[in-house]
Amino acid sequence: MKRYKSDNFPVLHYANSRGECLYQVRLYADRPSFLSVQSGMLRMQVLLGFIEARATVIDAVIKTEGTLHYLSIICSSVARPAAFSLILKKTVPRAIIEEISRRHAEESIAARAVRDEVWYAIPHSKAVRSVHESRRILLALLLEYRALLAECSTALPDRQEPNVLVPASDFSIPFLFFEQDGSICAIPDFQVETISPGGNGSHILHLQHGYGIRVIVCSELVCIKEIDIVACRFLEKKSRGYYRISTTVTGGNFDFTIVVPSFL
Secondary structure: OEOOOOOOHHHHHHHHHOOOEEEEEEEEEEOOOOOOHHHHHHHHHHHHHHHHOOOEEEEEEEEEEOOEEEEEEEEEEOOOHHHHHHHHHHHOOOOEEEEEOHHHHHHHHHHHHOOOOOOOOOOOHHHHHHHHHHHHHHHHHHHHHHHHHHHHHHHOOOOOOOOOOOOOOOOEEEEEEEEEOOEEEEEEHHHEEEEEEOHHHOEEEEEOHHHOOOEEEEOEEEEEEEEEOOOOEEEEEEEOOEEEEEEEEOOEEEEEEEEOHHHO
16 A cells, blocks of 8 residues: 555655665564454554654555565665664664665656555565564564473572573564453463453453464453563463563563463
């Protein structure tokens, strides 16, 4: 879907006359299967808005294939490549940023201008899906490893997880937060396949079969929030598959209970 109805050639010419650098920014994002296509589109539109606040966006296209969403932007900025990358990575950490020539930008805009709708598929979607799936598996294994350490620390109190300051990483993933028995719990959103209504206003989380054929009943869905799992400290095992963890957020520490499906 094209985000701008005009071809924006004048904006491109003005950017060139000011000596600005031209960039193509691309972003791939997976939508959890329990959310609607509209929610994935909205997320891409929000990210586009963030980029518009930091650069002059000349052209933008959003595409969707199943649960995979793609945002492609041509923009200009007075910032040189190294500085522009640092600026944009703070907002969109996994964005693919490429400096392009004026001719490349003109050809891309002209190709998109000939039709009202974008008619071609998401580029490299098969490879991207494989990379995303591999990343999800590695993240799930990391959580299981940290949970296993928590199990060992319960059995062997002398083996506590070291209390060290962990630097920021690229392992921030969206967690689905929910309330269960008066506690705030969370699970990585990619491990939830569907959500269905339960009795007395409750909700039933049906987990992806690859992470364990289980269901979780909760009293309330709270929010979806990105958490850096590397920076999380597993404090204790609460019950089978449930672990109390702590992480640092703006304003102090944030403690909650994480669910590890394979340990349920």
